[in-house]
Amino acid sequence: xxxxxxxxxxxxxxxxxxxxxxxxxxxxxxxxxxxxxxxxxxxxxxxxxxxxxxxxxxxxxxxxxxxxxxxxxxxxxxxxxxxxxxxxxxxxxxxxxxxxxxxxxxxxxxxxxxxxxx
Numbered sequence: 001x002x003x004x005x006x007x008x009x010x011x012x013x014x015x016x017x018x019x020x021x022x023x024x025x026x027x028x029x030x031x032x033x034x035x036x037x038x039x040x041x042x043x044x045x046x047x048x049x050x051x052x053x054x055x056x057x058x059x060x061x062x063x064x065x066x067x068x069x070x071x072x073x074x075x076x077x078x079x080x081x082x083x084x085x086x087x088x089x090x091x092x093x094x095x096x097x098x099x100x101x102x103x104x105x106x107x108x109x110x111x112x113x114x115x116x117x118x
Contacts, residue, residue: 035087
C-alpha cells in the first residue's frame with residue numbers, strides 16, 4: 001500500500017508543482033513545520049537541563065535557581081522567538097487583506113484629490 005500512496009502523491013505533486021499558489025503554500029507549511037520541530041526540541045532539551053540541574057542541586061544542596069540552569073533556556077528562547085516571528089510575523093501585522101485595504105484606501109484618497117481640482 002505504501003508504493004501506491006507514494007505514486008499517487010508523486011502524481012499530485014507533478015500536477016500542482018506548476019501552480020504558484022501551491023508552491024507558496026507548500027513553502028509556508030514547511031517553514032511552520034520547521035518552527036514546530038524547533039519548539040519541540042527546545043522544550044525537550046530544556047526539560048532535561050532543568051531535571052538534571054534539579055537532581056544535581058538536590059544532591060549537592062547548592063540551590064536550584066542559578067544562572068547556569070536557565071541561561072540556555074533564555075538565550076535559546078530568544079532565538080526561538082526570532083524564528084517564530086520570521087515564520088508567523090509577516091502575517092500577523094501585514095497580511096494580504098491589509099495590503100488590499102491599504103491599496104483601496106490610497107486609491108480612494110487619490111480619486112478624492114483628483115476630483116477636488118476638477
